Amino acid sequence: MIDRAPGFRRRFRVEPGPGRVRAAVEDDYHCMAVTLRHDGARILAVESAMERAPWSTCPGAPVVLAATFTGTLLAEAVQRGAKQANCTHLHDLALLAAAHAADRAALTYDIRVSDPVDGLCHAEIARDGATLLTLAHRDDVLVAPEAAAGASLFKLRPWIQSLPDGLQEPARLLQWGTILGHGRSLPAEGQNDASRMPPNCYTFQEERKHVAQRIGQVLDFTRGERQPLDHLTADGFLRRED
Numbered sequence: 001m002i003d004r005a006p007g008f009r010r011r012f013r014v015e016p017g018p019g020r021v022r023a024a025v026e027d028d029y030h031c032m033a034v035t036l037r038h039d040g041a042r043i044l045a046v047e048s049a050m051e052r053a054p055w056s057t058c059p060g061a062p063v064v065l066a067a068t069f070t071g072t073l074l075a076e077a078v079q080r081g082a083k084q085a086n087c088t089h090l091h092d093l094a095l096l097a098a099a100h101a102a103d104r105a106a107l108t109y110d111i112r113v114s115d116p117v118d119g120l121c122h123a124e125i126a127r128d129g130a131t132l133l134t135l136a137h138r139d140d141v142l143v144a145p146e147a148a149a150g151a152s153l154f155k156l157r158p159w160i161q162s163l164p165d166g167l168q169e170p171a172r173l174l175q176w177g178t179i180l181g182h183g184r185s186l187p188a189e190g191q192n193d194a195s196r197m198p199p200n201c202y203t204f205q206e207e208r209k210h211v212a213q214r215i216g217q218v219l220d221f222t223r224g225e226r227q228p229l230d231h232l233t234a235d236g237f238l239r240r241e242d
Contacts, residue, residue, distance in 0.1 A: 005122075008113040008181035009221035011228035012173065014096055015106045023097035025089060026228035027111075028219055029054050029183060031237065034065070034093035036074075038101055043072050048090055051237045055194060056213040061087035061202040065094060074098045088201045092176070099169065109173055110228075113181035123181070125174040132170045135178065153178060 010027035019040075024033035031052035037045040046069050048062035068082045068091070077098035083091045100107065113123040120143070124134040136144040140153045148159035153175065160171045194212035197204040203212045221228055231238040 005112075005114040006220075006222045007115045008111075008177070008184055009228055010111040010113075010177045010180065012093075012096065012109040012111075013106065013229050013232060014100045014103070014108075016100055016103045021097045021101040021103075023093040023100070024229055024232055025093060026052075026232075027177070027180065028221065029180070029216065030089050031229075032087075032089055032093060033232070033236070034090055034097055036069070036094065036097045036101065038074055040102075041073060041075075043069050043074060043077070043098070046070055046094065049236060050087075050090075052216050053087075054214060054216045055203045056215050057194075057203045057208045057211065058087060060208075061090055064202060065090045069094050069098075074101050084200050085205070086202055096169075109170060111174060111177035113178050115181075115184060121178070121181070123174060123178040125170045125177070127170060132167060133174055135174065137178070 008028055010025065012023065012025050014023045015021065020035055020037050022033055022035040025031070029052070031050075033049045033051075035047040036043050037047070046062075046066040048065055050059060050062065053059070064082075064086050068080060068086055069077060072080050075098075078095055108128055110126045110129075111123070112126075114121055119139045120136065121138075122134070122136045125132050134144070135142060135148070137153050142148045142151050142153060142156075145159075147162065148156060151159060156171070156175050160168055160175070163171055192214040194203060194209045194214075197209060199205050199209070203209065219226070
């Protein structure tokens with residue numbers, strides 16, 4: 001069972017309300033939230049909280065996110081682009097919030113990714129406790145589902161686009177979560193030098209990558225009783241004892 005196997009855990013929580021919608025995420029390396037204030041059609045303000053982030057430069061990213069999305073129509077947020085200029089995790093939260101701004105109820109996505117055994121890794125995503133999709137890859141080549149077998153974990157767009165509309169969002173979240181799960185098996189020294197990274201996020205831009213320092217607490221949610229986002233309240237994150 002993936003839920004009992006050691007591995008990476010990631011939870012998204014989306015909470016719509018009158019004139020605002022909040023999306024939050026927590027995993028081994030990140031704990032963040034984005035709130036969009038809106039008038040039902042247009043984003044009026046963007047607020048970000050970064051409780052846990054992996055780089056010393058990450059706290060500058062909320063300003064860029066606000067500049068990216070303030071004034072944008074909710075329906076056109078996904079077309080706004082500029083993901084690489086932003087913290088990719090905040091950007092994903094903003095898009096998730098915009099997509100569910102008109103929902104009448106909150107939703108939770110849970111992603112579980114097993115640590116690889118002989119190169120084989122299993123992953124799944126559930127929405128409000130019900131499993132939606134599963135995949136398995138061996139050394140980053142999918143072996144399941146059958147429709148995606150042989151595809152690279154990093155090139156799943158054709159498979160995702162073949163899915164029904166209601167499954168494309170969780171499929172994208174599952175792919176990205178599975179990729180992030182690699183961090184558990186990579187040597188720490190290989191993850192501590194931002195200057196070697198391609199410019200695919202806010203911190204890894206040329207003007208910041210050479211000064212970014214690795215910081216932030218790394219958690220393992222497969223040990224102990226703590227669960228991702230278990231300290232998220234209506235007012236934000238409650239500080240908890242480690």
